[in-house]
Amino acid sequence: xxxxxxSTAARWDQTYRSSRPPWDIGRPQSAFVRLADAGELIAPVLxxxxxxxxxxxxxxxxxxxxxxxxxxxxxxxxxRRKADERGLRAYFQVADALDLGRxxxxxxxxxxxxxxxxxxxxxxxxxxxxxxxxxEPDGVVHLLCFSELTPGDYGPRRVTQAEIRDAFATGWNVxxxxxxxxxxxxxxxxxxxxxxxxIVRGP
Numbered sequence: 690x691x692x693x694x695x696s697t698a699a700r701w702d703q704t705y706r707s708s709r710p711p712w713d714i715g716r717p718q719s720a721f722v723r724l725a726d727a728g729e730l731i732a733p734v735l736x737x738x739x740x741x742x743x744x745x746x747x748x749x750x751x752x753x754x755x756x757x758x759x760x761x762x763x764x765x766x767x768x769r770r771k772a773d774e775r776g777l778r779a780y781f782q783v784a785d786a787l788d789l790g791r792x793x794x795x796x797x798x799x800x801x802x803x804x805x806x807x808x809x810x811x812x813x814x815x816x817x818x819x820x821x822x823x824x825e826p827d828g829v830v831h832l833l834c835f836s837e838l839t840p841g842d843y844g845p846r847r848v849t850q851a852e853i854r855d856a857f858a859t860g861w862n863v864x865x866x867x868x869x870x871x872x873x874x875x876x877x878x879x880x881x882x883x884x885x886x887x888i889v890r891g892p
Contacts, residue, residue: 698760705763711877713740717747718802720833720869720885725751729831735796735823737786738804742768742779749779758784787815790822799823799830806834806845813856821860821890830888833869838882853886862889
């Protein structure tokens with residue numbers, strides 16, 4: 690089912706239907722590969738805003754239970770095709786990141802690769818509450834977002850460390866925030882600077 694014309698979901702879906710988005714690089718973000726190598730992606734894993742599924746597929750290759758969700762049906766269709774072609778048990782579902790409680794299950798680990806920085810100030814607390822409905826107590830959100838160190842104004846809004854800490858100030862513990870870079874397609878004007886945060890849900 691296609692999203693309602695003119696809706697936010699429809700706009701995201703059109704991004705995948707009309708062109709290849711700069712973040713759709715055909716492999717997982719390096720930051721999440723390093724987290725997986727370090728044993729920080731613990732099952733079950735939710736890949737929130739999974740796009741065409743590269744993070745989820747990397748997790749599935751390691752034998753870890755993973756569900757990828759995205760607003761865009763076109764992206765989910767592509768992710769499912771990749772899973773079939775690669776013979777991987779990764780599961781994908783169209784879902785709203787602002788209403789993760791509707792998934793009806795909880796996860797030990799959440800991957801957020803470029804979702805937080807898409808939300809307005811008014812949407813951020815809704816997203817954080819949505820995550821709380823999907824993350825187990827003491828579960829972890831690994832959040833990768835554009836940093837204010839990225840020059841220019843091309844792409845999504847920039848985020849400061851203080852904004853991350855403020856958003857997760859209640860009911861969460863921001864254990865660390867590290868400087869990172871986003872991997873993007875070569876035609877993107879810059880390789881964006883990013884923050885990689887490890888955020889633990891309270892008991």
